[in-house]
Amino acid sequence: MKPHDPADGLAGRTAPGTAAGQSTGDDDARRKDDEEVELELNVLKEAFFPTLFYFCDIPDAAALNEKLLPAILEERERDPEGVVRSNVKRVGSWHSQASLQRKPHFRDLVMRLDAIVSHMFVDLNYHPESIPFCDHLWAITNPRFGYNRYHNHPEALWSGVYYVQTPKECGHIRFRDPREHANFKEIGIDEDKGRPRELWQEVHYEPKPGRVIFFPGWLGHEVDPNLSEEEGVAGERVIVSFNYSQRSTTQNGVTNTNDAWGSY
Ligand SMILES: [Fe+2]
Numbered sequence: 244m245k246p247h248d249p250a251d252g253l254a255g256r257t258a259p260g261t262a263a264g265q266s267t268g269d270d271d272a273r274r275k276d277d278e279e280v281e282l283e284l285n286v287l288k289e290a291f292f293p294t295l296f297y298f299c300d301i302p303d304a305a306a307l308n309e310k311l312l313p314a315i316l317e318e319r320e321r322d323p324e325g326v327v328r329s330n331v332k333r334v335g336s337w338h339s340q341a342s343l344q345r346k347p348h349f350r351d352l353v354m355r356l357d358a359i360v361s362h363m364f365v366d367l368n369y370h371p372e373s374i375p376f377c378d379h380l381w382a383i384t385n386p387r388f389g390y391n392r393y394h395n396h397p398e399a400l401w402s403g404v405y406y407v408q409t410p411k412e413c414g415h416i417r418f419r420d421p422r423e424h425a426n427f428k429e430i431g432i433d434e435d436k437g438r439p440r441e442l443w444q445e446v447h448y449e450p451k452p453g454r455v456i457f458f459p460g461w462l463g464h465e466v467d468p469n470l471s472e473e474e475g476v477a478g479e480r481v482i483v484s485f486n487y488s489q490r491s492t493t494q495n496g497v498t499n500t501n502d503a504w505g506s507y
Pocket of ligand 1: 329394395396464484
């Protein structure tokens with residue numbers, strides 16, 4: 244496929260003498276140039292290489308979470324040490340083993356996640372003989388002041404989070420613009436109009452029980468400290484996180500290469 248040249252869309256449309264560098268500095272001449280610009284320029288805007296997110300509020304989340312919350316707490320009781328990844332143990336943040344997708348209590352959630360990723364595969368024209376596969380699934384509980392350090396999910400094609408319990412002010416998940424050089428130069432923004440979406444440097448999603456957010460595994464993210472003032476388990480931020488890959492439904496198609504363990 245021929246690479247798209249943004250100049251194609253503008254060819255032949257630039258009015259003579261309208262580039263800023265060619266201005267004479269004379270007011271009348273500049274005004275004349277401006278008139279020509281208004282008449283003849285057709286400036287197009289395009290965006291390439293986007294960072295995609297998919298999100299979904301699962302409709303039967305209340306029933307789902309009624310089963311998931313006790314299953315996660317039971318898992319924590321059985322394995323209080325858990326593992327240390329992005330969770331900060333010193334402030335009580337607990338991270339389960341990353342194989343909960345194999346446990347019966349998490350099956351209903353995995354089925355719903357599979358359905359969402361299947362939709363994404365179709366939306367993105369992934370190979371029709373490939374299916375989404377949940378490689379890892381784990382739970383994280385953050386009590387008051389618990390948080391997750393900045394990290395990504397190496398080897399994951401798609402990663403995501405599902406919210407089980409989100410008391411008020413339990414902490415946002417934050418994503419930063421991965422193009423670090425895009426923020427190299429500060430930009431003055433018209434405060435009345437606000438910063439356009441294309442220039443956002445960070446985004447966060449409101450945590451809400453039943454909400455699923457999928458993002459590329461390579462994308463860095465972190466979780467704010469839980470500042471909930473609710474007492475006990477009700478004040479904990481409880482989530483399930485996961486990694487998905489693409490697997491083939493045939494012998495010769497796409498094969499999974501996502502068996503490595505990451506830093507999540
Ligand atoms: Fe993560």
